[in-house]
Amino acid sequence: MNTMPVDDTQEIWELRLYTAGQTPKSIAAFNNLTRICEQYLAGRYRIEVIDLLQNPKLARDEQIVAIPTLIRNLPEPIRKIIGDLSDTERALVGLQLRRADG
Amino acid sequence: MAPAPNPEDLKSENDELRRRLEEAESIVSAIRKHEVDAFVVQHPEGESDVLVLDGEERPYRLMIERMQQGAAVIGAEGSIVYVNGRLSEMLEAPAATLLGARFSKCVAAAHRDGFEDLFRRVPRGDSEIEVTLVRANGTDFPALLNLTPMFNTDGVQSLMVTDLTQQKRHAQEREHLVREQAARAAAEQVAEVLRTADRRKDEFLAMLGHELRNPLAPMRNALQILNLIGSRELAARQTREMMGRQLEGLIRLVDDLLDVGRVTQGKIELQAERTDLRHIVTRALESARTTIDERGHTVELRMAESPLLIEGDIVRLTQVVLNLLNNAAKFTPPGGRIQVSAEADDAAPRALIRIRDNGIGIEPDMLGRVFDLFTQADRSTGRVEGGLGIGLTLARRLVEMHDGTLDAASAGAGQGSEFTLRLPLSEHAIEAPQAHAADSAVSKGSVPAMRIMVVDDNQDAAASLTMLLRLFGHDVREAYDGQTALTLLRDFVPDLLLLDIGLPGMNGYEVARQVRAVPALRNIRLVALSGYGSEEDRRTSVAAGFDAHFVKPVEFSSIQSLIAST
Numbered sequence: 001m002n003t004m005p006v007d008d009t010q011e012i013w014e015l016r017l018y019t020a021g022q023t024p025k026s027i028a029a030f031n032n033l034t035r036i037c038e039q040y041l042a043g044r045y046r047i048e049v050i051d052l053l054q055n056p057k058l059a060r061d062e063q064i065v066a067i068p069t070l071i072r073n074l075p076e077p078i079r080k081i082i083g084d085l086s087d088t089e090r091a092l093v094g095l096q097l098r099r100a101d102g
Numbered sequence: 103m104a105p106a107p108n109p110e111d112l113k114s115e116n117d118e119l120r121r122r123l124e125e126a127e128s129i130v131s132a133i134r135k136h137e138v139d140a141f142v143v144q145h146p147e148g149e150s151d152v153l154v155l156d157g158e159e160r161p162y163r164l165m166i167e168r169m170q171q172g173a174a175v176i177g178a179e180g181s182i183v184y185v186n187g188r189l190s191e192m193l194e195a196p197a198a199t200l201l202g203a204r205f206s207k208c209v210a211a212a213h214r215d216g217f218e219d220l221f222r223r224v225p226r227g228d229s230e231i232e233v234t235l236v237r238a239n240g241t242d243f244p245a246l247l248n249l250t251p252m253f254n255t256d257g258v259q260s261l262m263v264t265d266l267t268q269q270k271r272h273a274q275e276r277e278h279l280v281r282e283q284a285a286r287a288a289a290e291q292v293a294e295v296l297r298t299a300d301r302r303k304d305e306f307l308a309m310l311g312h313e314l315r316n317p318l319a320p321m322r323n324a325l326q327i328l329n330l331i332g333s334r335e336l337a338a339r340q341t342r343e344m345m346g347r348q349l350e351g352l353i354r355l356v357d358d359l360l361d362v363g364r365v366t367q368g369k370i371e372l373q374a375e376r377t378d379l380r381h382i383v384t385r386a387l388e389s390a391r392t393t394i395d396e397r398g399h400t401v402e403l404r405m406a407e408s409p410l411l412i413e414g415d416i417v418r419l420t421q422v423v424l425n426l427l428n429n430a431a432k433f434t435p436p437g438g439r440i441q442v443s444a445e446a447d448d449a450a451p452r453a454l455i456r457i458r459d460n461g462i463g464i465e466p467d468m469l470g471r472v473f474d475l476f477t478q479a480d481r482s483t484g485r486v487e488g489g490l491g492i493g494l495t496l497a498r499r500l501v502e503m504h505d506g507t508l509d510a511a512s513a514g515a516g517q518g519s520e521f522t523l524r525l526p527l528s529e530h531a532i533e534a535p536q537a538h539a540a541d542s543a544v545s546k547g548s549v550p551a552m553r554i555m556v557v558d559d560n561q562d563a564a565a566s567l568t569m570l571l572r573l574f575g576h577d578v579r580e581a582y583d584g585q586t587a588l589t590l591l592r593d594f595v596p597d598l599l600l601l602d603i604g605l606p607g608m609n610g611y612e613v614a615r616q617v618r619a620v621p622a623l624r625n626i627r628l629v630a631l632s633g634y635g636s637e638e639d640r641r642t643s644v645a646a647g648f649d650a651h652f653v654k655p656v657e658f659s660s661i662q663s664l665i666a667s668t
Binding site for chain 1: 125128129131132133135136137138139140141142149150151152154155163175177178179181183184198201202256257258
């Protein structure tokens with residue numbers, strides 16, 4: 001398995017996690033995201049949590065359908081990962097922190 | 103016919119479609135794997151809403167939002183995943199700024215390591231820790247944290263926060279209360295000890311006064327005898343005069359000592375009558391004359407021309423003025439000047455007596471204390487005459503009993519002192535007062551001889567009085583106890599019976615009652631000689647059958663006056 005991070009710049013990652021209050025999957029997504037970031041992006045990431053239960057209108061811009069959803073705003077291109085990030089491999093691929101095998 | 107599509111456009115359209123498909127597939131995949139539990143739904147009007155799949159949890163969520171404890175979910179990395187409204191209130195920070203932050207940042211630095219240790223151990227069951235939490239504005243409060251690992255989540259823990267501010271305050275108040283009660287109890291104990299000590303001191307002073315006074319009566323009598331029959335030589339006369347002065351000083355001192363004890367205990371009763379304050383000043387000056395002359399002082403007297411009528415106890419007020427005069431004489435170096443004035447204060451209906459000297463004066467820091475019991479200014483250098491420091495205390499208390507005031511003033515050491523006595527003037531100043539200066543000097547042989555019996559267990563007192571009375575030509579018998587006296591009375595019926603109250607065995611009251619029970623003894627004049635002179639003592643004497651009540655040591659002139667009136 002290739003464990004070499006793809007990203008090797010010092011750019012700050014801007015991540016935005018859309019949640020629905022404290023549903024188990026929202027909590028799990030946040031927990032998984034911080035774990036991954038600490039491991040791969042320690043010190044150079046910023047997570048913004050947007051609770052759509054509080055403000056559903058914010059779903060429109062990014063056309064969020066399912067919750068939780070993670071958006072990588074920076075580095076470009078924008079990436080969208082749906083789900084609680086419990087499948088770490090898939091999350092890493094989605095964030096382009098690892099190349100998809102095959 | 104549509105134009106042939108541009109290959110570039112086709113490519114980009116294809117990419118977009120592919121991206122959308124991927125997203126759709128990933129949504130479906132996430133749903134199938136149950137990685138999502140909420141959806142954004144679009145209403146026809148364009149409003150969007152969030153549909154949460156776990157709808158049955160809503161009531162619990164509501165309760166958690168509303169409860170009085172803070173609640174949070176902390177991710178495995180220690181960041182806040184969720185906070186309820188109460189915790190956000192406690193920390194005075196909006197949920198948005200708390201989410202994602204490390205909870206340990208809210209824990210005071212001193213407790214941070216303890217909290218993180220506990221958190222990292224991922225306890226199996228509940229664990230709790232008391233810490234100080236820091237609000238967004240930097241203030242802090244005590245809190246109890248409960249950590250519980252959350253079911254089915256890796257390292258995620260739920261946190262309950264209880265604000266302990268109230269609890270601590272109550273505990274503190276309780277502790278404060280307990281401590282206060284203990285302090286009060288201790289103070290009460292100390293006060294009781296002091297009260298007991300104070301009472302013992304008063305009792306001791308009273309006893310001391312009596313013990314000192316008892317020998318004074320025979321000494322006074324003996325001196326009178328020597329005056330009548332002693333040597334006429336100059337040296338002998340001067341010695342007797344000196345002894346007389348010293349004895350009178352000693353008697354005054356003992357009287358003051360007894361009086362100050364009585365005043366303190368509220369046992370002095372004033373014999374108030376209307377009198378002219380000018381006579382009191384004159385009487386006091388006469389009594390103080392010896393001391394003043396001895397020290398070579400000159401006295402300047404300024405007296406009001408009209409009477410200064412007051413309601414007061416002549417004996418006590420004379421005592422006050424005498425104390426002030428003696429004080430002035432005592433604390434002024436020989437050859438000093440003492441100014442005495444007695445006037446009406448025009449501003450108020452009251453009399454003013456001023457006694458000013460040019461003596462050693464009073465230091466400013468002592469001014470407030472000169473009236474305190476046993477206080478004497480400048481003991482080290484100014485000890486001209488000594489004394490017990492009770493005269494001024496007694497004087498002020500006696501004046502206060504007359505609704506008056508007594509104040510001291512001095513410009514400082516060596517600047518002399520001035521004492522000002524103020525007494526309310528009597529409201530009905532109509533009649534001119536009677537002069538009270540009764541002539542106390544009754545000369546030898548001016549009264550007819552009488553039959554007299556003296557009963558006193560102080561044999562010296564009885565013997566000296568007997569001898570003195572015999573020198574005046576009276577027929578005198580003496581006895582030292584009541585039973586002997588009653589036996590003597592069968593053969594010797596006196597005109598006057600001077601009877602001590604504090605006799606051993608049968609006391610003076612009992613002797614008086616028995617005397618009064620015998621018809622043959624009915625005409626005897628019964629006089630009580632007592633160490634006590636309160637109203638109650640006098641009433642008891644009258645009830646027992648006494649005709650008069652004298653307080654010891656009795657001045658011989660009083661007995662002479664009594665004989666003259668019998």
